[in-house]
Amino acid sequence: MESTARLEAFSDGVFAIAATLLILDVHRADGSVSHGLIHAWPSYTAYAISFLTIGIIWVNHHTVMAQLGRVDRTFMFLNLGLLMVVSFSPYPTRVLAETLRTGSKAAAFSYGATFVLMSIFYAAMWFYAIKGKRLLAHDADPKMVSGITRSFRPGSVMYTTAMLSSFISAYLAVALYGAIALVYVAESSLFGRD
Amino acid sequence: MESTARLEAFSDGVFAIAATLLILDVHRADGSVSHGLIHAWPSYTAYAISFLTIGIIWVNHHTVMAQLGRVDRTFMFLNLGLLMVVSFSPYPTRVLAETLRTGSKAAAFSYGATFVLMSIFYAAMWFYAIKGKRLLAHDADPKMVSGITRSFRPGSVMYTTAMLSSFISAYLAVALYGAIALVYVAESSLFGRD
Amino acid sequence: MESTARLEAFSDGVFAIAATLLILDVHRADGSVSHGLIHAWPSYTAYAISFLTIGIIWVNHHTVMAQLGRVDRTFMFLNLGLLMVVSFSPYPTRVLAETLRTGSKAAAFSYGATFVLMSIFYAAMWFYAIKGKRLLAHDADPKMVSGITRSFRPGSVMYTTAMLSSFISAYLAVALYGAIALVYVAESSLFGRD
Amino acid sequence: MESTARLEAFSDGVFAIAATLLILDVHRADGSVSHGLIHAWPSYTAYAISFLTIGIIWVNHHTVMAQLGRVDRTFMFLNLGLLMVVSFSPYPTRVLAETLRTGSKAAAFSYGATFVLMSIFYAAMWFYAIKGKRLLAHDADPKMVSGITRSFRPGSVMYTTAMLSSFISAYLAVALYGAIALVYVAESSLFGRD
Numbered sequence: 001m002e003s004t005a006r007l008e009a010f011s012d013g014v015f016a017i018a019a020t021l022l023i024l025d026v027h028r029a030d031g032s033v034s035h036g037l038i039h040a041w042p043s044y045t046a047y048a049i050s051f052l053t054i055g056i057i058w059v060n061h062h063t064v065m066a067q068l069g070r071v072d073r074t075f076m077f078l079n080l081g082l083l084m085v086v087s088f089s090p091y092p093t094r095v096l097a098e099t100l101r102t103g104s105k106a107a108a109f110s111y112g113a114t115f116v117l118m119s120i121f122y123a124a125m126w127f128y129a130i131k132g133k134r135l136l137a138h139d140a141d142p143k144m145v146s147g148i149t150r151s152f153r154p155g156s157v158m159y160t161t162a163m164l165s166s167f168i169s170a171y172l173a174v175a176l177y178g179a180i181a182l183v184y185v186a187e188s189s190l191f192g193r194d
Numbered sequence: 195m196e197s198t199a200r201l202e203a204f205s206d207g208v209f210a211i212a213a214t215l216l217i218l219d220v221h222r223a224d225g226s227v228s229h230g231l232i233h234a235w236p237s238y239t240a241y242a243i244s245f246l247t248i249g250i251i252w253v254n255h256h257t258v259m260a261q262l263g264r265v266d267r268t269f270m271f272l273n274l275g276l277l278m279v280v281s282f283s284p285y286p287t288r289v290l291a292e293t294l295r296t297g298s299k300a301a302a303f304s305y306g307a308t309f310v311l312m313s314i315f316y317a318a319m320w321f322y323a324i325k326g327k328r329l330l331a332h333d334a335d336p337k338m339v340s341g342i343t344r345s346f347r348p349g350s351v352m353y354t355t356a357m358l359s360s361f362i363s364a365y366l367a368v369a370l371y372g373a374i375a376l377v378y379v380a381e382s383s384l385f386g387r388d
Numbered sequence: 389m390e391s392t393a394r395l396e397a398f399s400d401g402v403f404a405i406a407a408t409l410l411i412l413d414v415h416r417a418d419g420s421v422s423h424g425l426i427h428a429w430p431s432y433t434a435y436a437i438s439f440l441t442i443g444i445i446w447v448n449h450h451t452v453m454a455q456l457g458r459v460d461r462t463f464m465f466l467n468l469g470l471l472m473v474v475s476f477s478p479y480p481t482r483v484l485a486e487t488l489r490t491g492s493k494a495a496a497f498s499y500g501a502t503f504v505l506m507s508i509f510y511a512a513m514w515f516y517a518i519k520g521k522r523l524l525a526h527d528a529d530p531k532m533v534s535g536i537t538r539s540f541r542p543g544s545v546m547y548t549t550a551m552l553s554s555f556i557s558a559y560l561a562v563a564l565y566g567a568i569a570l571v572y573v574a575e576s577s578l579f580g581r582d
Numbered sequence: 583m584e585s586t587a588r589l590e591a592f593s594d595g596v597f598a599i600a601a602t603l604l605i606l607d608v609h610r611a612d613g614s615v616s617h618g619l620i621h622a623w624p625s626y627t628a629y630a631i632s633f634l635t636i637g638i639i640w641v642n643h644h645t646v647m648a649q650l651g652r653v654d655r656t657f658m659f660l661n662l663g664l665l666m667v668v669s670f671s672p673y674p675t676r677v678l679a680e681t682l683r684t685g686s687k688a689a690a691f692s693y694g695a696t697f698v699l700m701s702i703f704y705a706a707m708w709f710y711a712i713k714g715k716r717l718l719a720h721d722a723d724p725k726m727v728s729g730i731t732r733s734f735r736p737g738s739v740m741y742t743t744a745m746l747s748s749f750i751s752a753y754l755a756v757a758l759y760g761a762i763a764l765v766y767v768a769e770s771s772l773f774g775r776d
Contacts, residue, residue: 008203009203013403013404015207016211017211017404026285051278051281059271077443080440080443088411088435110425206588209592214596214603215603220673227681227689241670412606476629479608483610483615
């Protein structure tokens with residue numbers, strides 16, 4: 001059993017770097033400078049949605065870890081799986097940005113699939129940690145714990161729906177990805193209270 | 195309510211990475227090695243101004259957080275908005291560096307707009323935190339708090355003026371961006387005392 | 389003599405960044421978007437193996453540091469050597485990804501050599517630290533210490549075997565690199581108990 | 583007056599990122615995979631020297647900060663200047679790697695000039711901090727403090743000599759940069775004792 005401090009530090013590092021690396025794939029469109037800056041909107045859209053989504057996962061990771069008193073090696077590897085997907089996310093973001101103008105369904109699907117995979121690892125971590133109160137802190141707040149548990153169902157339903165909507169239209173899917181991010185930001189009381 | 199430690203760690207990570215990524219967009223100009231090193235001056239200028247500006251925001255973030263005793267989810271998302279703009283800043287920096295030789299007004303404007311947006315998020319964080327002493331630490335220093343509050347007006351006036359001056363000349367705007375950075379470095383007593 | 393805190397923070401930073409930078413070298417294959425996403429599998433394979441391997445080394449670094457009470461300058465430089473190889477690893481990973489389709493033995497060998505070198509620095513750190521209990525914490529767990537010591541032999545044998553197998557076939561070597569990573573993840577009780 | 587914790591965290595981040603970003607500029611040479619891996623030696627040389635040099639500065643930053651009890655805004659901006667040069671260093675490293683085969687004196691000079699500038703900021707930080715014991719910790723070790731002070735002269739003489747030797751030969755200068763790094767690693771008792 002180990003304390004949670006270094007796991008949080010390493011995770012924060014990966015979250016921060018993955019979020020910040022996204023900008024390397026934002027490029028001006030061709031043409032004059034002002035035209036190129038404006039017509040790069042698909043890159044800005046993909047950047048903003050991915051940054052917000054990684055940020056939300058970071059905020060929620062924060063909320064989850066505050067309830068845990070310790071970690072074990074299994075938890076560390078589940079967390080590593082989550083981080084592997086988080087740090088993978090700049091790639092589908094880049095593909096989405098490059099193809100959004102032509103509305104590629106494959107790009108929109110793979111983008112959503114990345115976030116669905118993230119939520120699977122995230123749920124696995126949580127349910128592993130709370131099973132038999134395995135890793136819960138002695139002073140974990142039962143209301144918060146059940147609030148987090150309840151929040152997984154709507155989260156995975158929303159992401160899966162958005163991912164599948166890419167078979168209808170890439171733009172619909174991207175609009176839904178953005179809407180989910182905004183829902184999480186707006187609904188800051190999703191996990192109970194602050 | 196959560197303590198400020200992980201928010202500071204994550205923010206420090208984003209500040210550090212955004213500042214350091216700026217170098218990836220510095221390239222030699224064409225020609226011989228010595229010629230190429232010297233004629234890359236627009237890249238060096240844009241790099242130095244952006245690095246210093248991010249560094250100043252980091253120093254001030256530090257000063258602000260020292261007065262706060264806790265954070266809530268709303269504050270975390272405002273901070274996330276600030277970080278989204280900070281980690282976006284290498285992009286307008288790169289565009290400015292690429293176009294400074296031709297004096298593109300669009301590039302100089304978008305560069306300034308990024309820093310104005312940063313100062314808006316920064317002010318929103320601060321005024322949210324101090325409203326009704328919502329997040330202030332019990333031992334916050336009233337002189338420091340009012341000093342920080344007073345400093346927002348000159349900061350936003352300076353950045354907005356510099357941004358708008360890009361309609362007259364890109365070089366004027368860039369000179370003002372650099373001058374603002376130097377003012378902040380020189381005037382290290384801006385927030386009261388050390 | 390210094391405490392271990394900053395060494396851990398700096399190491400965590402390098403591990404996190406090296407793992408996250410790997411994604412910059414993942415690119416779509418040519419052709420349609422869906423074809424390009426699917427046929428980039430060599431990049432995904434190399435990314436996943438490298439990310440997992442860096443993650444495992446991070447987990448083990450964590451386990452090792454938990455037994456140490458202090459560090460000295462020699463230990464810091466051995467750790468620096470380890471980090472130099474860790475942050476070098478995105479390069480052989482990229483070369484492997486670019487050449488996996490043609491089964492380049494040179495790429496598979498250099499990839500394995502990087503991980504063998506990592507394990508040499510890692511062993512050097514450990515045996516330096518425990519010689520005469522030089523850097524061990526007063527409350528180090530003797531069972532854990534001998535468990536870590538015993539684990540170095542199978543680790544280096546496995547990596548060396550995998551590296552040498554690249555002379556037979558690049559695919560065999562890559563399969564072994566992946567298998568070793570999975571063994572470490574599965575065998576989470578390798579260092580004794582949690 | 584502020585504590586040193588966040589300054590160390592931010593600095594560690596910049597050191598770690600700058601060191602790790604160096605690998606992005608290491609590329610295979612043209613030709614077959616094995617030929618390309620071997621003939622990329624100028625990149626490996628530049629990478630290793632820069633990584634070690636940044637690592638040494640990090641170790642010494644560590645040693646210096648251990649003697650300080652607090653920081654002020656002037657110190658933070660001097661530290662920011664140091665970090666600006668540290669995070670600039672991947673650029674001259676890349677230029678050196680690209681031109682080492684042709685022995686460009688301009689590249690070798692600019693590489694050395696970057697490290698001389700680093701040592702100037704580093705000395706400025708230290709002498710500002712100890713002037714009138716301004717920022718020294720109450721329990722600072724006088725022997726260590728005078729050891730650090732004495733070490734600045736040989737350091738700056740060595741780097742300046744190496745930089746100027748680039749006017750004779752780029753290879754001589756690079757050999758000296760490497761030798762200085764090895765001297766620092768070997769002479770780990772440079773600042774007194776551990």
